[in-house]
Amino acid sequence: MVSLDNAVLARLEKGGKRYEVLVDPALVEAFKNDPTSIDINDFLAMDEVFHDARGGERPTEEAIESVFQTQDIAAIASIILEKGSIQLTTAQRKAMVETMRQQIIHHIHTQAVDPKTKSPHPKTRLELALEESRYSVDPFKRLEEQVKDAISKLKPLIPLSFETVRLAFKVPGSAYGSVSQVLRAYQQKEGWLEDGSWAAVVECPAGMKGELIGQVMRKSSDAEVKEL
Numbered sequence: 001m002v003s004l005d006n007a008v009l010a011r012l013e014k015g016g017k018r019y020e021v022l023v024d025p026a027l028v029e030a031f032k033n034d035p036t037s038i039d040i041n042d043f044l045a046m047d048e049v050f051h052d053a054r055g056g057e058r059p060t061e062e063a064i065e066s067v068f069q070t071q072d073i074a075a076i077a078s079i080i081l082e083k084g085s086i087q088l089t090t091a092q093r094k095a096m097v098e099t100m101r102q103q104i105i106h107h108i109h110t111q112a113v114d115p116k117t118k119s120p121h122p123k124t125r126l127e128l129a130l131e132e133s134r135y136s137v138d139p140f141k142r143l144e145e146q147v148k149d150a151i152s153k154l155k156p157l158i159p160l161s162f163e164t165v166r167l168a169f170k171v172p173g174s175a176y177g178s179v180s181q182v183l184r185a186y187q188q189k190e191g192w193l194e195d196g197s198w199a200a201v202v203e204c205p206a207g208m209k210g211e212l213i214g215q216v217m218r219k220s221s222d223a224e225v226k227e228l
Helices: 025-033 060-069 075-082 092-111 123-133 144-152 174-184 206-220
Strands: 006-012 017-023 083-085 163-169 187-192 198-205 226-227
Touching: 006 075, 017 025, 017 060, 017 075, 025 075, 060 075, 092 123, 092 144, 092 206, 123 144, 163 174, 163 206, 174 187, 174 198, 174 206, 198 206, 206 226
Parallel strands: none
Antiparallel strands: 006 017, 006 083, 163 198, 163 226, 187 198
């Protein structure tokens, strides 16, 4: 259950009255897309509906039934989010926008490269270009959608290429467990060699090449890697 300090107000106005629930802002998008995928106890700070959550004023059961045709708190929260709005303080919105902005920049940094150098653009360059593009970050819109929108804004400003690389890794058998966890998402094939070592071929975004190699080397300093 999200704490009251971290919760935000979701509000619907109907019939001259406000109906509010206190929700976890980090789960809003997922809950709107599929309410059944989120535990309502994790999503709500309190399993109650308010006229004024800050003042503690609650509607009657009759009023709730009249407006929502249900007493089920999950269904009520879903209706409020669908038809109402999220009330953020200035500080909350600023923090959420910055968090999402950094996620967008990190995603592009790891997925794209400069086609001339075949290396990722520095994050600082991406930040400045995103600012120059005047892209407006939405704290509640899905990350994947915003990355796509941001890329369309950035392409006229900086060269971006989305390429992949294939890498072959070989590590001692003792490092199999930790290294395989790092590579699993990108792994194409794997196998045990006669000398007891483990090898794998992966395909990953070109921008992630250095990061992925670094992660493997931190797990096994004896690791060998070759670009295919």
